[in-house]
Amino acid sequence: MRKWRLAAYGRFMAAAFAANVKSVIEYRVNFLVQTFGMMLNNAAFAAFWAVLIGRTGAVGGYGFQDVMFVWGLVSTAFGLAHILAGNVRQLGRIIMEGSLDVYLLQPKDALLNVLLSKTDVGAWGDLLYGFVVLGLLPGLSLERLALFCALAVPAAVIFASAFAMAESLAFFMGNSQGIAGALSEFLLSFSLYPEGVFGKGLRWVLYSLVPSGFVAFVPLRVFRSMDWPLVPALWGVAIVYAVLARAFFGLGLKRYESGNRMDTRV
Secondary structure: OHHHHHHHHHHHHHHHHHHHHHHHHOOHHHHHHHHHHHHHHHHHHHHHHHHHHHHHOOEOOEOHHHHHHHHHHHHHHHHHHHHHOOOHHHHHHHHHOOOOHHHHOOOOOHHHHHHHOOOOOOHHHHHHHHHHHHHHOOOOOHHHHHHHHHHHHHHHHHHHHHHHHHHOOHHHHOOOHHHHHHHHHHHHHHHOOOHHHOOHHHHOHHHOOOOHHHHHHHHHHHHHHOOHHHHHHHHHHHHHHHHHHHHHHHHHHOOOOOOOOOOOOO
16 A cells, blocks of 8 residues: 555556646747856856965865866755746645645645646756756766765755745744745755855754755765765655655644635646
């Protein structure tokens, strides 16, 4: 029975992804403009770091290649999270407005259903940017490409799980968009800066409440040494955050007040 349920959810996720992709490519010009616009935006930050490190040397123990790897990995993971779970940053609003009823009517898991029901067009630019950066780094090989992908997937799961937990605060606080947005921005921003710039007192936060350590810092160390045995550990951490996100959402769902929405999704 468990295998059947996993297979069913796998098919559901594949169907949701296919439907979202079709809706995106229906407007090809908009898709291309947003994709390349996001890539250019990320490239501007790369130019900033190139100038900064060129003038000051390593920052927080990171050289330019280290910074670019982190930017590439975080960009790809962030993009993947928002391509597959495009509603994750809207979850709080959906809860607050009582629009969750639409998803509770469906036979699938409510959290998975709401997250997968939308994709973020601009996130494709983030996804592709990471691979462009990887291609520009010296020493590219099939093994490095495979390791990059193996690190990006759990990082994407951690991003989606952390964002979902932040947005689920709406169950308990009502309009929590301010604090949820701040927590999400902290996670993204802290992930893009060298670990060495943060004091020791703050680092425990970066491996717990704001899991930038598992999104960027540990993956960089793994990639530097090509330490494949640590990859399953990162996948394990990603599963833990996913389980916590599901549990926190379920706890909040018990407090949910219906918006009496009569519409449904087909």
